[in-house]
Amino acid sequence: MIGAPVLRLSEVGKGFHGTTVLDDVSLDVPQGQFVALVGPSGAGKSTLLRLVNGMYVPDRGTVRTLGENPAACSRSRLRALRARVGFVFQQFGLVGRLSALENVLMGSLATLRLPRYGVMSYPRALRVRAVEHLDRVGLADQRFQRCDTLSGGQQQRVAVARTLLQSPELILADEPVASLDPAASVLVLEILKRISAEDGISVVCSLHQIEFALATADRVVALRGGRLVLDEPAAGLTADRLRAIYDAAGARDG
Amino acid sequence: MVSTTSTRHAPAEANPGPLRPPWSARAFIAAGLLGAAVAVTWLTFWWIGLSPASLAAGLGDTARLLARMWPPDLPGAGDVARMIAETLLIAVAGTGLAVLASVPLAFTAARTHRGPRWLRSAARVVVVLTRAVPTLAFAILFVRIFGLGPLAGALAVAVHSVGMIAKMLADAVEEADPVPAEAARACGAREAQVAVSTVLPRVFPALTAIVLYRLDINLRTSAVLGVVGAGGIGVALQTALGSLNYHRAAGIICVIVVLVLLLELLSVAIRRRTRAGRSAGDTTGTAALPAGRAPHDVGWDRGRALRVGGAVATGVVFLVSLWSLNPDPGRLSGAWTNLSAVLTGMWPPAFSGELLMAVLESLLMALGAAAAGAACGLVLALLTAVNTTPWRPLSAVVRVLLVVVRGIPDLVYALLFVAALGLGPFAGFLALWISCTALAAKFFADSLEQLDPLPHEALTAAGARRWQAFAAGIWPQFVPSFTGNGLFVADLAMRESVVLGIAGAGGVGYLMQESIATLRYDTTAAIVIAIAVVVYAIETLARIARRHLL
Structure with missing residues (x-):
C-alpha cells in the first residue's frame, strides 16, 4: 500500500541573510500519505515546501523529490519536475480577472509549448479535463465566472483544480486554509484529503491549526525554530499532547 | 457543495457542458479599441507621409541639425x-x-x-x-x-x-x-x-x-x-x-x-x-501635553512649529x-481695453473648413503618436519593470534613459524637429511620439510592478515556461492598466499636439497662433471651442472605456 518515498529530505539546512530558517531537517514521505506540517509562523514550513520544488536551494543537505534533486536540475528538467509537483498557495495565486476555467487550464502550461491567452487557446481535450477537475472540487457550474467574484473558499478550490490538471504525483500546500473561514477550510481540506486517498497522491500540507492537522492528516510533523520537533502518526496524537510536546520544545529552545 | 463522484473520471466526461466562454461586451470593446488604435496609426502615417524612407531622411536632417548645434x-x-x-x-x-x-x-x-x-x-x-x-x-x-x-x-x-x-x-x-x-x-x-x-x-x-x-x-x-x-x-x-x-x-x-x-x-x-514620514507613524502631533501648559492652549511643539x-x-x-x-497698475488698466477688444472680437466664433481640417490633423497626430508610443513604451516597460525585465542592468540603463527623455519638454523636441524638418505635422508627430513613448513606458512599468506577483509564481511552480507564465500570469492582470494608461497617454497627447502646433509643428495650434497674430479673434474663439470639445470628448470616451474594461 505504501511504496518508495516520493520525497526525501536528508539533514537539510537553509538560511537567509545570516538567519537560520531550517536546521538539520530529515523527512521521508511515502506515496499516498497526507502529511500535516505544523508550527507557528516563522518555523520554516514555507521554506521547507519551497525547497521541495526547487524554488529555494538548500544550503546544506539534500532534497530528493520524485527521485530528482531539484537543486541540481537544469532549467528544463526543473520545469519538468515542477509539472509533476502541485503547489497550493495561501493566497491562491489566481488571476482575478479571468474565468475559473482559464485559471484551471493554466495548470497544463508545462505540457504545452507556446504561451496561451484565453480559454479557446487551449486544446479541447484539456478543456474537457479542466471541467472534470472543476467538477471534482464542486465548481463546474461556475466555470465561466470571474475568479475575483468567487468566495475565498471557492477560489482555493479553483487553485486545487488547477493543480489537479497537472496530474501531480505530489501536492505541496502552503497554509491553504489560513485565509479562509472555518467552514471553507474544512471543505478545502476534505477535498485535498479525498484526492490524496482516491488518486494515491502524497500531500504535504502546512497548517497552523492543530485541530485541522489531527482531523485531516495521516501523519503530523511539527517544526519549531527551523527544527523538526515531532514526527508521529496522527492516529496516536491528541491536541493536548501535541501542545505539550510543542511547549516542551519551546522551553528547551528558551 | 462538492459533487460526490466516487470514481475518478465518470460523469463529466459524458457531457462536459459548454467549453466555449460566452461572448462578453468586454471582449468586443477590447477588440474595438485595438482595431481603432491600429487604424488610426495607419491613417496618421498616411496623412503625414511617414514611410521608412521619409523617417530615415528626417532623422538624418535632425542629426545634421544636432551636429550644427555642437558645441553648446x-x-x-x-x-x-x-x-x-x-x-x-x-x-x-x-x-x-x-x-x-x-x-x-x-x-x-x-x-x-x-x-x-x-x-x-x-x-x-x-x-x-x-x-x-x-x-x-x-x-x-x-x-x-x-x-x-x-x-x-x-x-x-x-x-x-x-x-x-x-x-x-x-x-x-x-x-x-x-x-x-x-x-x-x-x-x-x-x-x-x-x-x-x-x-x-x-x-x-x-x-x-x-x-x-x-x-x-x-x-x-x-x-x-x-x-x-x-x-x-x-x-x-x-x-x-x-x-x-x-x-x-x-x-x-x-x-x-x-x-x-x-x-x-x-x-x-x-x-x-x-x-x-507616513509609514514611520509620525506621532509629533499626538504627543501628550508638555508640562506647564494651560489645558486650553494648543502650545508649541516641533511638529507645529514646522x-x-x-x-x-x-x-x-x-x-x-x-x-x-511686476503687476503695475498702469499696465493692468491698459489690459482692460485689450481684454474687451479680444472678448468682443471673439463673438461670434468663426468656424471654417480649414479649422476643422486643422483639428483633425491635431487629433490624428495625437492619436497616432499615442498608439505608436504605447507600443514602443510597452516594450521599454517590459524591459524595465523588475518583475518582467530579462536582465537587471539593462533595466537600470533604460530607466535612466527614460527619465532624461521625459525630462525634456516635448515643445523642445518640436522646436528641434521643426528647425530640422520644416513646419508641418511630421515634426509634431515625431516630437509627440518620443514623449508618448517615454510617458507610456513609465506608466506601464509602474503598473506592471504593482501587479500581484503570486499568479506568476504559481505558474512557475507548475512548470510553465517564462513566456507562458508572463502571458497567463501577468498579462491578463495588466490589460486594464495597459488600456487605462494608454488612453490617458492619448488624452495627454491630444492636449500636447495643440501646444506643438504653436511651435509650428502642424495642427490647430499653428492656426491659433496665426489667428491671434492677425487679430482674427473670432477664429481664435472657434479654435478654443473646438479644442475644448475634442479634448473633453476624448476624455469622456477614455472614461467610458476604462469603466467597461476594469
Missing part, C-alpha cells in the same frame, strides 16, 4: 540664474493663484454641494473648460492682453491649473466621509462653516499632494512658456532659434534639461520623504513671486 554655447551665469529664477517664480505664482481660485470652485463643483444646481453646473463648466485648453494656448491670448512678459505666463499657468486642481480636489471632497458634515449641520453650522471645519481638514493632505503635483507640472511648463513670449527661460530659446544661433539654442536647451531633471530629483526626494513655519514660508515665497510679475 552657454549664456553667462548671471543671465542663467535670472532666467531660471523668473521661470520658477512664474510657476509658483501661477500655482498659488490657481489654488486660491480652486478651493471655493472645488467645493462648489463637488457633488456634495448643497447650493443651487445652476451654480454647481457653472462651476463644472469652468473646470472642464480651463482643463481642456492647454497652458500655452492661454499664454498666447494673455500675451496679447497683458503684453509680453512673465505676468501673461503666470496667469496662463494659473487658469489652466485651476481646472486640474479643482477637479482632483472636488473628487477628494466627494470621497470624504459625509457623517462629520451631517453632525456639524445638526449643530446648526452654516454650509461655509461645515466645509471649513469638517471637509477641509480631511481633504488637506489630498490638497497638498495635488498642489505639489501640479507645481511639478507647472515648473516644466513655465520653462517653455517663453516660446510665445510669456516670460522665463523659453524666451531666450525662442530668440536663439529665431536668429538661427544654434549653439546658443543648444546651450539653453541644456540649461532647461538640467533644470527639469533637478526638479524631478527634488520631487522624487520629497515624495519619498513624505511616504517615509507646520506653521512651512506655511509662512510658502506664503512669503508666493507673495515674492506675485511681486516679481
Whole structure:
C-alpha cells in the first residue's frame, strides 16, 4: 500500500541573510500519505515546501523529490519536475480577472509549448479535463465566472483544480486554509484529503491549526525554530499532547 | 457543495457542458479599441507621409541639425540664474493663484454641494473648460492682453491649473466621509462653516499632494512658456532659434534639461520623504501635553512649529513671486481695453473648413503618436519593470534613459524637429511620439510592478515556461492598466499636439497662433471651442472605456 518515498529530505539546512530558517531537517514521505506540517509562523514550513520544488536551494543537505534533486536540475528538467509537483498557495495565486476555467487550464502550461491567452487557446481535450477537475472540487457550474467574484473558499478550490490538471504525483500546500473561514477550510481540506486517498497522491500540507492537522492528516510533523520537533502518526496524537510536546520544545529552545 | 463522484473520471466526461466562454461586451470593446488604435496609426502615417524612407531622411536632417548645434554655447551665469529664477517664480505664482481660485470652485463643483444646481453646473463648466485648453494656448491670448512678459505666463499657468486642481480636489471632497458634515449641520453650522471645519481638514493632505503635483507640472511648463513670449527661460530659446544661433539654442536647451531633471530629483526626494514620514507613524502631533501648559492652549511643539513655519514660508515665497510679475497698475488698466477688444472680437466664433481640417490633423497626430508610443513604451516597460525585465542592468540603463527623455519638454523636441524638418505635422508627430513613448513606458512599468506577483509564481511552480507564465500570469492582470494608461497617454497627447502646433509643428495650434497674430479673434474663439470639445470628448470616451474594461 505504501511504496518508495516520493520525497526525501536528508539533514537539510537553509538560511537567509545570516538567519537560520531550517536546521538539520530529515523527512521521508511515502506515496499516498497526507502529511500535516505544523508550527507557528516563522518555523520554516514555507521554506521547507519551497525547497521541495526547487524554488529555494538548500544550503546544506539534500532534497530528493520524485527521485530528482531539484537543486541540481537544469532549467528544463526543473520545469519538468515542477509539472509533476502541485503547489497550493495561501493566497491562491489566481488571476482575478479571468474565468475559473482559464485559471484551471493554466495548470497544463508545462505540457504545452507556446504561451496561451484565453480559454479557446487551449486544446479541447484539456478543456474537457479542466471541467472534470472543476467538477471534482464542486465548481463546474461556475466555470465561466470571474475568479475575483468567487468566495475565498471557492477560489482555493479553483487553485486545487488547477493543480489537479497537472496530474501531480505530489501536492505541496502552503497554509491553504489560513485565509479562509472555518467552514471553507474544512471543505478545502476534505477535498485535498479525498484526492490524496482516491488518486494515491502524497500531500504535504502546512497548517497552523492543530485541530485541522489531527482531523485531516495521516501523519503530523511539527517544526519549531527551523527544527523538526515531532514526527508521529496522527492516529496516536491528541491536541493536548501535541501542545505539550510543542511547549516542551519551546522551553528547551528558551 | 462538492459533487460526490466516487470514481475518478465518470460523469463529466459524458457531457462536459459548454467549453466555449460566452461572448462578453468586454471582449468586443477590447477588440474595438485595438482595431481603432491600429487604424488610426495607419491613417496618421498616411496623412503625414511617414514611410521608412521619409523617417530615415528626417532623422538624418535632425542629426545634421544636432551636429550644427555642437558645441553648446552657454549664456553667462548671471543671465542663467535670472532666467531660471523668473521661470520658477512664474510657476509658483501661477500655482498659488490657481489654488486660491480652486478651493471655493472645488467645493462648489463637488457633488456634495448643497447650493443651487445652476451654480454647481457653472462651476463644472469652468473646470472642464480651463482643463481642456492647454497652458500655452492661454499664454498666447494673455500675451496679447497683458503684453509680453512673465505676468501673461503666470496667469496662463494659473487658469489652466485651476481646472486640474479643482477637479482632483472636488473628487477628494466627494470621497470624504459625509457623517462629520451631517453632525456639524445638526449643530446648526452654516454650509461655509461645515466645509471649513469638517471637509477641509480631511481633504488637506489630498490638497497638498495635488498642489505639489501640479507645481511639478507647472515648473516644466513655465520653462517653455517663453516660446510665445510669456516670460522665463523659453524666451531666450525662442530668440536663439529665431536668429538661427544654434549653439546658443543648444546651450539653453541644456540649461532647461538640467533644470527639469533637478526638479524631478527634488520631487522624487520629497515624495519619498513624505511616504517615509507616513509609514514611520509620525506621532509629533499626538504627543501628550508638555508640562506647564494651560489645558486650553494648543502650545508649541516641533511638529507645529514646522507646520506653521512651512506655511509662512510658502506664503512669503508666493507673495515674492506675485511681486516679481511686476503687476503695475498702469499696465493692468491698459489690459482692460485689450481684454474687451479680444472678448468682443471673439463673438461670434468663426468656424471654417480649414479649422476643422486643422483639428483633425491635431487629433490624428495625437492619436497616432499615442498608439505608436504605447507600443514602443510597452516594450521599454517590459524591459524595465523588475518583475518582467530579462536582465537587471539593462533595466537600470533604460530607466535612466527614460527619465532624461521625459525630462525634456516635448515643445523642445518640436522646436528641434521643426528647425530640422520644416513646419508641418511630421515634426509634431515625431516630437509627440518620443514623449508618448517615454510617458507610456513609465506608466506601464509602474503598473506592471504593482501587479500581484503570486499568479506568476504559481505558474512557475507548475512548470510553465517564462513566456507562458508572463502571458497567463501577468498579462491578463495588466490589460486594464495597459488600456487605462494608454488612453490617458492619448488624452495627454491630444492636449500636447495643440501646444506643438504653436511651435509650428502642424495642427490647430499653428492656426491659433496665426489667428491671434492677425487679430482674427473670432477664429481664435472657434479654435478654443473646438479644442475644448475634442479634448473633453476624448476624455469622456477614455472614461467610458476604462469603466467597461476594469
